[in-house]
Structures are given as structure tokens and as C-alpha cells.
Amino acid sequence: MKKYLLILSLFIFSCEEEITLELPSSNNQLVVEGAIESGYPPYVILTKNQGYFDEINESTFSDIFVKDADSVVVWYVNDSGEKEIKELKLIPEIISDSLLSSDFPVYTINDINELINIIEDPGNYTFSAPGRTYFLEIHWNNNIYSSSTTIPTPTPLDCLWVEKNETAEKEHKCDIRAIYSDDGSIQNNILIKTKRLEHWRKDSLTGSAVNEPDDMMKIVDAGSDVLINGESFETYFPRPSENGFPTGKWAAERFSVDENNDSIFLPNDVVLVKFCQIDEPSLKFWRSLVRQSSTNGNPFAEPTNLVGNINNGLGIWTGYGSVYYQIPIIKGTVIFEQNKPEIIDIF
Structure with a gap:
């Protein structure tokens, strides 16, 4: 009986074949994390997607962020049918570290006076208000990415x-x-x-x-x-x-x-x-x-x-x-x- 088991095991192991899976690489896509809320300026963080099995090393964090967008624009249509537009710029690193206490690049309003007013009087930025629909358009790497979102009316807790x-x-x-x-x-x-x-x-x-x-x-x-x-x-x-x-x-x-x-x-x-x-x-x-x-x-x-709302890209634009x-x-x-x-x- 032992002889048969030995022969059978040799037969099984001799039939083993090494299998190598060729995993497809991920397509290079823009990932958007953007938000606008009542009383505060809009902001957008841009990154590149990464494959599930891609190598992660010390440069991954810095390389994943997109700092060279050609333009990032947010607008809404006012009661007169005209566009109210804000162009978002990358905040200089020295301001980002002190204002946002963040290690990642953020696109937001670039008017220093507006930023100072928001710091001194938070929650009263009039561009962002409930009931409006806000449109986002990003130009990067010869592509256009767009989205829209609405700021609903807030409902307080009792x-x-x-x-x-x-x-x-x-x-x-x-x-x-x-x-x-x-x-x-x-x-x-x-x-x-x-x-x-x-x-x-x-x-x-x-x-x-x-x-x-x-x-x-x-x-x-x-x-x-x-x-x-x-x-x-x-x-x-x-x-x-x-x-x-x-x-x-x-x-x-x-x-x-x-x-x-x-x-x-x-x-x-x-x-x-x-x-x-x-x-x-x-x-x-x-x-x-x-x-x-x-x-x-x-x-x-x-x-x-994750079902996002970014046309031509990944991620979310939330009001x-x-x-x-x-x-x-x-x-x-x-x-x-x-x-x-x-x-x-x-x-």
C-alpha cells in the first residue's frame, strides 16, 4: 500500500506546472477629490490612480499628486443667467503648510484678500451657498474633466x-x-x-x-x-x-x-x-x-x-x-x- 501511495505522489508532483499571471497595468487616470460647502471656498486635490499591485516606495506619495493642471475652474449661474467664476490655483507650499496644515497640494481660490477674510471671518464666504449647482472643469494632460454638484440646504440637529x-x-x-x-x-x-x-x-x-x-x-x-x-x-x-x-x-x-x-x-x-x-x-x-x-x-x-461623478476621470466633486x-x-x-x-x- 505504501508503495502505491509513493508512486501516486510522485505522479502528482511530476504534473505540477508553474503558472505566471501577467497582470494588466492600470490605465493612467486623473483622480479628483473636490468639495464646496456653504460659507467656505471650493477646493480640489488631484492625484493619479495607482494599480492594485503597483510597487509602493518612498517616492509614491509625492509622485501621485498632480501639481501641473493647466486650469481648474468652478462656476455657477446666478439669477441673471450669468456665470460667477472662480479659478482655483495651487496654494504655495509655505501657505498650505501654515493655512491648511497639510502635506498635499491643494487647488483653491488664489485671492489673498479673500483668504484673509475667510480666516478672520470663517463660514461667511458668499460664493458658496445652499441651493446652487456648481460646475467643475479641469484641464490637464490634454484632457478635460468635468462634474457638477449641488449644495443642499443644511438641516441642523436638535x-x-x-x-x-x-x-x-x-x-x-x-x-x-x-x-x-x-x-x-x-x-x-x-x-x-x-x-x-x-x-x-x-x-x-x-x-x-x-x-x-x-x-x-x-x-x-x-x-x-x-x-x-x-x-x-x-x-x-x-x-x-x-x-x-x-x-x-x-x-x-x-x-x-x-x-x-x-x-x-x-x-x-x-x-x-x-x-x-x-x-x-x-x-x-x-x-x-x-x-x-x-x-x-x-x-x-x-x-x-466607488461610483464617482467625474466625467472622463475618477473621484468625487461634492457639495x-x-x-x-x-x-x-x-x-x-x-x-x-x-x-x-x-x-x-x-x-
Whole structure:
């Protein structure tokens, strides 16, 4: 019997053939991430797509950005039937670092006086207003890319409050909860993002408290009001994780104790909540992005195609009807008042 098994195994292994898959290279396409929201200037970030199996090295990040667009233009048609046009330019790196605190090139309005006014009086930029449809046109590499989006009318939350998370063992772990009353006369497409303006931790080297805020807005969820149309209901906004479904908690003030039993006081988080209305094409993109991120690297998850709204390219041009709330994570805090964040914090 052993002899037969040996002969059979030799036969099987002798039939093995090395297979080499020739994977097709990805076509060079422009990827657009652009936005315009009520009270703030439009901005666009341009990158080139990258193949799924392309090599990633130290130059990938810098090489992927497009800094040589021939023109980037945004306009809307006013009540007189005339175009109101803004030409977007690449912000000089020194201004981008100080104004936007970003490592990536951003196209936005290039009028210094307008930028100064926005910094001094955030949320009152009149070019961007609810109810208007905004057109985007990009000329790059002998191609034209275009899109359009509408800024919906913002719908505020009734109120928000902070309470201890019911399942967390640590007392400082909190939830942000809210009540929202949906307008039943229209379809509402909702996108929620959050950003920690303050998040304190103990530095392991110095032993002091250091503030490490979030670099950018992170998505909590996106969806329509189909199931809650016209209703008033309670919800909550968990902290988004670095990747995957948002399930995190927010931190109230606490004492951090190390292995030597030394303690240090850490202040509470301060969170900016962005509650948006978006149009239908934008919802399809952001909802599919949320679903894709929730797979969290699961190799058996079904891949999702991100359905953008860029003609001749990839990506999204979104109009946000936004309201903002700044929330200190202090148990029992109730927030009714809206916030007008600085331009650096809307990203």
C-alpha cells in the first residue's frame, strides 16, 4: 500500500506546472477629490490612480499628486443667467503648510484678500451657498474633466450631548449622542464626519501631556432618510477608527498612571462634528466608501466599485450643506449652538 501511495505522489508532483499571471497595468487616470460647502471656498486635490499591485516606495506619495493642471475652474449661474467664476490655483507650499496644515497640494481660490477674510471671518464666504449647482472643469494632460454638484440646504440637529459609554469599563470613555428631526417633505442624504481638535496622551519619553489632534475629518457614516423619513429619533456618533467601521469612544478628562505608579492629568477631547446634507451622486460615492472601509481588510469581502461623478476621470466633486458642532467631552454637556470652524478644520 505504501508503495502505491509513493508512486501516486510522485505522479502528482511530476504534473505540477508553474503558472505566471501577467497582470494588466492600470490605465493612467486623473483622480479628483473636490468639495464646496456653504460659507467656505471650493477646493480640489488631484492625484493619479495607482494599480492594485503597483510597487509602493518612498517616492509614491509625492509622485501621485498632480501639481501641473493647466486650469481648474468652478462656476455657477446666478439669477441673471450669468456665470460667477472662480479659478482655483495651487496654494504655495509655505501657505498650505501654515493655512491648511497639510502635506498635499491643494487647488483653491488664489485671492489673498479673500483668504484673509475667510480666516478672520470663517463660514461667511458668499460664493458658496445652499441651493446652487456648481460646475467643475479641469484641464490637464490634454484632457478635460468635468462634474457638477449641488449644495443642499443644511438641516441642523436638535441637540447633542455627552454621556459615559454603557459598556466601557473605564469611566472616561464617552459617547456623543444626538437627536435629529427629519424633514419628511424632502429626501435627505446625510453624511457625518468628525475630527478631534484636541486629544491628549502621555508622552512616553518626557512624561508630559501632549495634544495629538486628528489630521483631518474622518467619516462616521453616510445614508439616506428612507427608513426614518419625517421622524425624530436619537442617534450617536462613535469615534472612527484608523480603518474599518467606527466603534471608538471619546475620552473625557482622566489621570494616566504608569508602571511606576506616577500619574499625569490628561484633559478631555474636543470634537468637531460635521453634519451634512449631500446630493444623490455624492451619497452613492460616500456610502460605497463607508461600506468598503467597513470590510477592514477582510480577504473574503466582496470588492466595491466607488461610483464617482467625474466625467472622463475618477473621484468625487461634492457639495456639502454643512452644520458644525464643537463638543467638549465632558459628561452631561448639552450642545444646541452651531459652530463656524476655521478653514483649517473643515478638511
